[in-house]
Amino acid sequence: MKNLLILGAGTAGTMMANHLTKKLPKQEWQITIVDQHETHYYQPGFLFLPFDIYTEDQVKKDGTKFIPKSVEYIQKKIELIQPEANCVQLEGGEQVNYDLLIIATGSTIAPEEIEGMDGPMWHKNIFDFYTYEGAKALRDKLREWEGGKLVVHVTEMPIKCPVAPLEFAFLADSYFKNKGMRDKVEITYVTPLDGAFTKPRAAKALDYLLEEKDIKEVTSFNIERVDYENNKIIDYADVEVEYDLLVTVPTNMGDSVIERSGIGDDLNFVSTNKGSLQSKEYENVFVIGDATNLPTSKAGSVAHFEAEILTENILRYIKGEQLEEAFDGHANCFVETGNGKALLIDFNYVHEPVEGTFPIPGIGPLRLLKESKANHLGKLAFRWVYWNMLLKGVPIPFVSAKMNEKGKKLETVNT
Numbered sequence: 048m049k050n051l052l053i054l055g056a057g058t059a060g061t062m063m064a065n066h067l068t069k070k071l072p073k074q075e076w077q078i079t080i081v082d083q084h085e086t087h088y089y090q091p092g093f094l095f096l097p098f099d100i101y102t103e104d105q106v107k108k109d110g111t112k113f114i115p116k117s118v119e120y121i122q123k124k125i126e127l128i129q130p131e132a133n134c135v136q137l138e139g140g141e142q143v144n145y146d147l148l149i150i151a152t153g154s155t156i157a158p159e160e161i162e163g164m165d166g167p168m169w170h171k172n173i174f175d176f177y178t179y180e181g182a183k184a185l186r187d188k189l190r191e192w193e194g195g196k197l198v199v200h201v202t203e204m205p206i207k208c209p210v211a212p213l214e215f216a217f218l219a220d221s222y223f224k225n226k227g228m229r230d231k232v233e234i235t236y237v238t239p240l241d242g243a244f245t246k247p248r249a250a251k252a253l254d255y256l257l258e259e260k261d262i263k264e265v266t267s268f269n270i271e272r273v274d275y276e277n278n279k280i281i282d283y284a285d286v287e288v289e290y291d292l293l294v295t296v297p298t299n300m301g302d303s304v305i306e307r308s309g310i311g312d313d314l315n316f317v318s319t320n321k322g323s324l325q326s327k328e329y330e331n332v333f334v335i336g337d338a339t340n341l342p343t344s345k346a347g348s349v350a351h352f353e354a355e356i357l358t359e360n361i362l363r364y365i366k367g368e369q370l371e372e373a374f375d376g377h378a379n380c381f382v383e384t385g386n387g388k389a390l391l392i393d394f395n396y397v398h399e400p401v402e403g404t405f406p407i408p409g410i411g412p413l414r415l416l417k418e419s420k421a422n423h424l425g426k427l428a429f430r431w432v433y434w435n436m437l438l439k440g441v442p443i444p445f446v447s448a449k450m451n452e453k454g455k456k457l458e459t460v461n462t
């Protein structure tokens with residue numbers, strides 16, 4: 048019997064367990080998955096939790112229910128990955144040997160990287176919404192906040208779902224309007240980028256929306272520290288931005304097990320072949336989702352497209368065939384713009400977000416790079432799709448792993 052070990056039962060790891068259990072012969076392969084938690088969080092829901100749009104129960108479920116029965120589930124912290132010895136050490140001294148390893152340990156926030164960020168004011172007037180605890184604490188704060196300077200801030204790139212902080216700013220605008228107190232809140236969006244988003248074409252559309260909603264923008268802001276005693280963030284050029292309520296996206300990093308194992312870069316992301324998803328260093332190790340160092344978005348949609356391609360490549364690897372460089376960096380994101388509307392963007396390693404229709408060329412029903420109510424309903428419906436189709440590896444009709452180029456005004460970017 049051979050062992051295929053998956054590290055992390057988040058979006059990517061759970062999808063891989065479901066795909067592979069259907070494809071690998073059970074008499075030859077034992078699949079094992081390890082995660083420190085039993086609860087699976089629907090992280091896109093953390094955007095809605097602070098605004099009381101979703102409840103706590105809508106963003107979490109028992110993750111073990113999504114792991115196929117034939118897969119062994121170990122709920123433990125992973126202490127060390129030892130690729131030279133083909134084994135992994137778990138908390139409590141347990142060792143798991145493998146023939147083939149998939150790293151799907153994701154990324155997490157590291158507020159401790161910035162001086163003063165997670166000090167005494169953390170979750171008092173400095174909040175994140177990238178964790179369940181952060182999003183809940185922020186919801187409680189917003190329920191009673193009486194207004195002032197709200198600063199929505201991004202520490203550094205890459206971050207998962209790079210549009211999420213912008214969406215937060217847009218939803219905050221709607222939230223305070225609906226509460227009849229928008230005139231009491233000054234919203235500022237502070238980013239290290241030179242525009243609202245990493246992709247210039249989408250940035251144009253998003254910069255315009257910030258202006259329309261009277262959200263001030265401070266760009267090229269490289270934060271040095273948070274002065275929590277005087278409520279201001281300060282960057283390396285000594286630019287200061289004052290806040291009463293700071294909602295920040297701290298540095299995003301791969302899990303510390305990657306650092307302990309010596310297999311990551313400065314941010315603990317694992318060096319991965321951008322087309323095949325094989326580790327660049329170890330041929331029987333594959334990497335998927337936020338844990339990779341790939342130059343595409345860290346997003347559930349990306350993990351979904353990667354999972355289809357990685358499944359085929361793992362089958363090829365087992366048969367001794369050449370791997371396909373099939374992953375094109377495809378990412379697909381709904382961008383909430385507030386007032387019950389959203390934009391949809393679709394791009395890959397070489398094409399900027401483009402105008403057109405999705406998922407069916409020329410028909411839609413969703414329109415790319417245009418605000419619409421249908422896109423907003425699509426974003427809300429995605430929660431159902433996530434729990435009932437995506438995690439279980441059920442194909443989503445008309446949505447393909449490779450970006451569909453038909454019927455789009457394509458623009459190529461340098462990679």
Ligand SMILES: Cc1cc2nc3c(=O)[nH]c(=O)nc-3n(C[C@H](O)[C@H](O)[C@H](O)COP(=O)(O)OP(=O)(O)OC[C@H]3O[C@@H](n4cnc5c(N)ncnc54)[C@H](O)[C@@H]3O)c2cc1C
Pocket residue numbers: 054055056057058059060081082083084089090091092093094123124125126151152153154176177178207208211302304335336337338345346347348349350379380381
């Ligand atoms: C606020 C927010 C909004 C988002 N919105 C969107 C969106 O609209 N669309 C979209 O496509 N994506 C969105 N995302 C991003 C998406 O949720 C992630 O990209 C996706 O979950 C990545 O999947 P993953 O499997 O790589 O990592 P995760 O789902 O984070 O899973 C990693 C797993 O590994 C486990 N793990 C890590 N280290 C260890 C260890 N040492 N021991 C044991 N277990 C470990 C963790 O417990 C976790 O369960 C959003 C994310 C956030 C935070």
